[in-house]
Amino acid sequence: MSRGRTIVLGLLAALAVGLAAGFWGWVLPTRRAVDVGAAMLAKQVCSCVYLANREVADCRADEFQTLDPIQLEVLRDEERVRAWIPGLGERTASFREGMGCTLD
Amino acid sequence: MHAQPDHRRSPRAALLALVLLGLAASARAELAVLPPQPAGVAWPTREWSTGSLPAGLDRAVFDEKVETLFASRGRGGHADTRALLVVQDGRLVFERYADGFGEDSRFQSWSMAKSVTNALVGILVRQGRLSLDAPAPVPEWSDPGDPRAAISLRHLLQMRSGLANSDGFGEEGGGPSDLFISRLVFGEGSRAPAAYAANVELIHPIGDHWAYSTGSSILLARIAGEAIGGGAVGTRDFLRRELFDRIGMRSAQPEFAASGEFLGGAFVHASARDWARFGYLYLRDGVWEGSRILPEGWVDFSRTPNPAQNNRVHGAHFWVNADPPEAGQWKPLPDGPDQVFLAEGAYFQVVAVDPTRDLVAVRLGIAQGVPFPEIKEPFGPLIAAFPERAAR
Numbered sequence: 001m002s003r004g005r006t007i008v009l010g011l012l013a014a015l016a017v018g019l020a021a022g023f024w025g026w027v028l029p030t031r032r033a034v035d036v037g038a039a040m041l042a043k044q045v046c047s048c049v050y051l052a053n054r055e056v057a058d059c060r061a062d063e064f065q066t067l068d069p070i071q072l073e074v075l076r077d078e079e080r081v082r083a084w085i086p087g088l089g090e091r092t093a094s095f096r097e098g099m100g101c102t103l104d
Numbered sequence: 105m106h107a108q109p110d111h112r113r114s115p116r117a118a119l120l121a122l123v124l125l126g127l128a129a130s131a132r133a134e135l136a137v138l139p140p141q142p143a144g145v146a147w148p149t150r151e152w153s154t155g156s157l158p159a160g161l162d163r164a165v166f167d168e169k170v171e172t173l174f175a176s177r178g179r180g181g182h183a184d185t186r187a188l189l190v191v192q193d194g195r196l197v198f199e200r201y202a203d204g205f206g207e208d209s210r211f212q213s214w215s216m217a218k219s220v221t222n223a224l225v226g227i228l229v230r231q232g233r234l235s236l237d238a239p240a241p242v243p244e245w246s247d248p249g250d251p252r253a254a255i256s257l258r259h260l261l262q263m264r265s266g267l268a269n270s271d272g273f274g275e276e277g278g279g280p281s282d283l284f285i286s287r288l289v290f291g292e293g294s295r296a297p298a299a300y301a302a303n304v305e306l307i308h309p310i311g312d313h314w315a316y317s318t319g320s321s322i323l324l325a326r327i328a329g330e331a332i333g334g335g336a337v338g339t340r341d342f343l344r345r346e347l348f349d350r351i352g353m354r355s356a357q358p359e360f361a362a363s364g365e366f367l368g369g370a371f372v373h374a375s376a377r378d379w380a381r382f383g384y385l386y387l388r389d390g391v392w393e394g395s396r397i398l399p400e401g402w403v404d405f406s407r408t409p410n411p412a413q414n415n416r417v418h419g420a421h422f423w424v425n426a427d428p429p430e431a432g433q434w435k436p437l438p439d440g441p442d443q444v445f446l447a448e449g450a451y452f453q454v455v456a457v458d459p460t461r462d463l464v465a466v467r468l469g470i471a472q473g474v475p476f477p478e479i480k481e482p483f484g485p486l487i488a489a490f491p492e493r494a495a496r
Contacts, residue, residue, distance in 0.1 A: 033280075035291055053209075054204075102361065104362060
């Protein structure tokens with residue numbers, strides 16, 4: 001095996017280890033954090049809008065600042081609130097009259 | 105820092121202090137009598153009777169604590185405290201809301217829902233449909249020889265099941281979203297939380313160790329729902345018929361998981377006046393307008409410190425304002441009267457019941473300008489500013 005080929009294989013191996021570590025160490029925890037954060041924001045804003053009759057901006061201001069990067073949409077026709085970060089996770093909460101909001 | 109008495113100065117004084125402490129401890133073990141409805145005052149089923157602040161109120165302390173609570177502001181300049189109510193002698197004697205909120209506003213219970221779950225279980229015990237000391241009906245624990253089958257409703261209500269489902273479980277090395285509470289309520293457990301709370305190991309002998317566990321409330325809520333039948337709608341109708349409508353909590357809205365389970369750990373929404381009604385039911389020993397809603401002795405059970413040795417300030421899904429015995433523990437309402445028992449939720453939602461003052465005090469809102477637990481500091485002294493009442 002040539003010296004150059006050894007170096008390339010070594011670099012590839014290091015890259016694979018790095019990607020695996022990144023997946024387990026960053027992507028999975030990040031996905032969980034986004035999943036939990038999006039669910040929290042969707043559920044809280046849904047109940048705040050439909051049960052407390054408050055404005056979306058006021059509802060968001062009550063939540064943790066760490067949730068600010070999460071995108072949010074109130075789907076008025078469906079009485080549903082969607083919270084997501086593109087490519088990382090999404091949760092929705094649905095309002096039903098007399099039953100409050102439920103995480104889908 | 106609290107000043108420590110210098111016992112070396114006088115052995116006799118130290119002995120006296122010990123005797124007095126012993127007397128205080130034995131007095132604490134006696135629960136204050138729950139006062140009956142005052143003569144000539146209507147039950148607040150339809151409307152709260154109103155009155156003025158009582159003679160004997162320490163007005164300077166009260167005014168200062170009220171201002172402190174409302175002065176704290178969070179993001180967007182919104183007041184942290186949104187509602188503050190005091191009921192004494194059956195009358196609403198103080199009621200104040202922050203801008204944008206009023207008597208029709210609904211407020212989230214957060215963990216005060218656990219105390220609503222206490223009421224729900226109590227009603228089913230009164231009806232003979234659940235039993236406090238029988239093994240909790242949890243299918244996940246039904247295999248022969250499963251040690252978790254010995255967990256009772258009492259263990260769950262007193263949060264001493266020994267299960268690895270306390271709110272802070274999993275915090276070693278993880279972030280906020282790794283905590284058991286986050287995974288249970290908003291993460292992978294959120295669609296059917298009771299199964300998630302049930303499928304965990306025992307990590308302490310059953311009954312020995314207290315740990316704050318929303319999972320216990322979630323399990324109790326599913327057990328109650330199954331005893332009632334009819335899924336989410338059946339549970340909602342039962343809560344209305346047997347609890348909310350009977351005490352006039354017309355704004356109350358419980359919420360549910362996709363599985364149909366009542367989210368009895370954190371999700372009930374109601375107006376401030378209705379939260380005061382909920383506390384008032386417990387102040388009156390679970391009796392409303394002459395008929396019993398909670399079983400006899402249920403309120404005393406709820407406000408008696410649980411028997412686990414590592415926590416003396418939690419009863420059964422209610423907090424007890426006793427002095428904590430060990431370093432690292434806390435008194436739920438610092439500088440508040442020690443006979444107070446309370447429903448408490450995140451960001452300091454509180455319904456506090458004081459039998460010695462015939463009083464219910466409610467604070468609802470968030471905690472951003474002043475973080476939890478500092479936000480609660482004015483509240484104990486605010487209650488203590490009210491005059492005591494002679495047991496009637």
